[in-house]
Amino acid sequence: MSDDMRPVEDELRAAFARYEGLTPEVGPVREAIAVTVTRRRRRRRAVRATGAAFALVAVLAVPFLGRAGDLPGVPEVAAPPFVLAPTGPAEPLDFLFLGLDGGDGRSNGHRADTVLMVHVPADRSRLYLISIPRDLGVEIPGHGFAKLGSAFYLGSHRPGARPDLAAGAELTERTVSELTGVRFEATATLTYRGLRQVTDAVGGVRVCLPADVASQHTDRTFRAGCQQLDGAAALDLLRQRFTMREGAHDRDRNGQRFAEALLHKVTDPATALNPVRAAQIVDAVGGDLVLDLGGVTVPELFGALRGVAAADAVGIGWTIRPRQSADGLVETIDAAESRSLFDALRRDTVAEWVAGHPQRITR
Amino acid sequence: MTYEEFADSRLTALLRYAVMLTGDPHLAQDLVQETMVRVQLNWRRVVRADVPERYVRRMLTNQYLDWQRGSWMRRVWLRAEPDEGLPAPVDHAEATADRDQIWSWLARLPRRQRAALVLRYYEDLPDAEIAEVLGCAVGTVRSAISRALATIRAEFVEA
Numbered sequence: 001m002s003d004d005m006r007p008v009e010d011e012l013r014a015a016f017a018r019y020e021g022l023t024p025e026v027g028p029v030r031e032a033i034a035v036t037v038t039r040r041r042r043r044r045r046a047v048r049a050t051g052a053a054f055a056l057v058a059v060l061a062v063p064f065l066g067r068a069g070d071l072p073g074v075p076e077v078a079a080p081p082f083v084l085a086p087t088g089p090a091e092p093l094d095f096l097f098l099g100l101d102g103g104d105g106r107s108n109g110h111r112a113d114t115v116l117m118v119h120v121p122a123d124r125s126r127l128y129l130i131s132i133p134r135d136l137g138v139e140i141p142g143h144g145f146a147k148l149g150s151a152f153y154l155g156s157h158r159p160g161a162r163p164d165l166a167a168g169a170e171l172t173e174r175t176v177s178e179l180t181g182v183r184f185e186a187t188a189t190l191t192y193r194g195l196r197q198v199t200d201a202v203g204g205v206r207v208c209l210p211a212d213v214a215s216q217h218t219d220r221t222f223r224a225g226c227q228q229l230d231g232a233a234a235l236d237l238l239r240q241r242f243t244m245r246e247g248a249h250d251r252d253r254n255g256q257r258f259a260e261a262l263l264h265k266v267t268d269p270a271t272a273l274n275p276v277r278a279a280q281i282v283d284a285v286g287g288d289l290v291l292d293l294g295g296v297t298v299p300e301l302f303g304a305l306r307g308v309a310a311a312d313a314v315g316i317g318w319t320i321r322p323r324q325s326a327d328g329l330v331e332t333i334d335a336a337e338s339r340s341l342f343d344a345l346r347r348d349t350v351a352e353w354v355a356g357h358p359q360r361i362t363r
Numbered sequence: 364m365t366y367e368e369f370a371d372s373r374l375t376a377l378l379r380y381a382v383m384l385t386g387d388p389h390l391a392q393d394l395v396q397e398t399m400v401r402v403q404l405n406w407r408r409v410v411r412a413d414v415p416e417r418y419v420r421r422m423l424t425n426q427y428l429d430w431q432r433g434s435w436m437r438r439v440w441l442r443a444e445p446d447e448g449l450p451a452p453v454d455h456a457e458a459t460a461d462r463d464q465i466w467s468w469l470a471r472l473p474r475r476q477r478a479a480l481v482l483r484y485y486e487d488l489p490d491a492e493i494a495e496v497l498g499c500a501v502g503t504v505r506s507a508i509s510r511a512l513a514t515i516r517a518e519f520v521e522a
C-alpha cells in the first residue's frame with residue numbers, strides 16, 4: 001500500500017501526469033504521417049479500378065432487395081483464385097451505394113431511387129445489404145423533413161448548371177449517417193446512363209422474362225423468355241412501369257432479373273477481380289459513376305472484395321407503412337426495429353440481429 | 364479548419380493520450396501515426412463531424428482497441444515488454460517504485476477498461492462522452508471503470 005493512502009483515483013491521475021514526459025516529439029511523427037499519406041494516395045489510385053468493380057457489384061445487387069416476395073435464386077459466385085493473408089486490423093466496413101433516377105428535364109436534378117447500405121462485418125463472414133426506402137420520411141440536414149430520395153436532389157442541384165453529383169452523394173450520405181449513426185468508409189453513385197454504359201461495357205446481359213413487356217417509351221416489346229440486352233435495351237426495360245399489371249412492383253422484379261444477369265457477368269472471376277477489365281468498365285462509365293473511396297486502404301478493400309466474392313449476401317428489408325405528411329405521402333419504418341438494427345450496425349452485431357429478426361431477411 | 368491546422372493544435376494532445384493508452388512512446392507514435400494518416404485521407408469526412416477533435420479521438424481509441432486483431436499485434440509481440448526501457452520518471456525515489464506499479468497494473472487491464480480510466484482520469488471527460496468515444500452505454504462505462512478500479516485496489520492491498 002502506498003504510504004500516503006491516497007485514493008486509487010488520485011494515484012491514477014498522478015501516474016498519468018508523471019508519464020506525460022514520455023510523449024514523443026511532434027515533428028518526426030508529423031513527417032512520418034506525411035510520408036505515409038503520400039504513399040497511400042499513390043496506391044489508392046492504383047487500386048481505384050478494383051474498388052470500382054466492388055462498387056458496381058454492390059450497386060447492381062440493389063434490385064434484389066426489393067420488398068417483393070419472389071426473389072430470384074442467389075447467383076453462383078466463385079471465390080477468387082487467390083487468397084490474401086489478413087492484413088491490418090479487421091474492422092467492420094460500411095459502404096453506401098446510391099442509384100440515381102433519370103433526372104427530370106425541368107429541374108435538371110437527380111433523385112436517389114436506390115439507397116443501399118452495405119455492411120461488411122469485421123469477421124468478413126457475410127455481406128449485409130440494407131436498403132433504405134427512397135420514400136422514407138427523414139430529416140435532411142439543413143433542409144428539414146423530406147423523402148430520403150430528395151436529399152440527393154437538394155445536395156446536387158445547381159441552378160442553371162449541371163448537378164453536382166458528388167455534393168448530392170455527400171448530402172445523402174450525411175442524411176443516412178444522421179438517421180442510422182453509421183459512418184461510411186466509401187460511397188458509390190451510379191446514374192441511369194452509368195447503368196447503360198456498364199451493361200454495354202460487360203458486353204450486354206441475358207435477361208429472362210416471364211411475360212411480354214411493351215415499352216411505353218420506344219417501340220420495343222420485350223418477349224417472354226430469355227434474351228440478350230444491350231445497355232439501351234436494358235435501361236428501356238427497367239424504365240417500364242405502367243404497362244405492367246403490378247406497376248412498380250413488376251419493375252422491381254425486372255430489376256432483380258436484370259441485376260441477377262449483370263451480377264453473373266461482373267462477378268465472373270474473369271472480369272470482376274481483374275483490375276484491367278474493371279478499369280475498362282470504369283473508363284466506360286466515366287462521370288456517371290461517382291466514387292468517394294475516402295480513406296479506405298488497399299488491404300481493407302481487398303478484404304472487402306474477398307468478402308464480396310466469397311460470402312453470402314444477406315438482404316435486410318423493412319416493414320413499410322405509408323404516412324401522410326406535409327411532403328405528401330411518405331413511408332415510415334418501425335422505429336424500435338430500425339433503431340435496433342442501426343445499433344447492431346454500429347456495434348457490428350448484425351448477425352445476432354438477423355438471428356432475432358428472421359422475417360426481415362429478403363434473401 | 365484545414366488538416367494542417369488540426370494537426371498543429373491537436374497532435375501533441377493525441378500523442379499524450381496515446382502514451383496513456385499504450386504506456387509506450389513507440390507504440391503511441393505508431394498509433395497516432397496510423398490514425399492521423401486516416402484522418403488526413405478522410406479529412407473531408409472528419410471535418411464534417413460535429414466536433415472533429417472528438418471524432419479523431421474516437422478513431423484513435425478504436426484503433427487501439429482493435430490492436431489485438433491485426434498487424435498491430437505482431438508489432439507488439441516483436442517488441443519486448445512494453446514497459447521495458449522506459450526512462451524512470453522523476454519523482455521521490457522511494458515512492459516511485461510503489462507508484463509505478465500502478466503503471467504495470469494498468470498494462471494488465473483489458474484495453475477497454477484501461478481506455479475508460481484514461482478518458483476519465485487523464486482526459487477528464489464526463490461519462491457520457493466516454494461512452495461516445497468507446498461506442499457503448501454510459502452504464503457500461505461506469506461498470507468498466509468500477510471493475511478496473513476494484514482490480515487496482517486489490518493489487519494495492521496485495522502489494
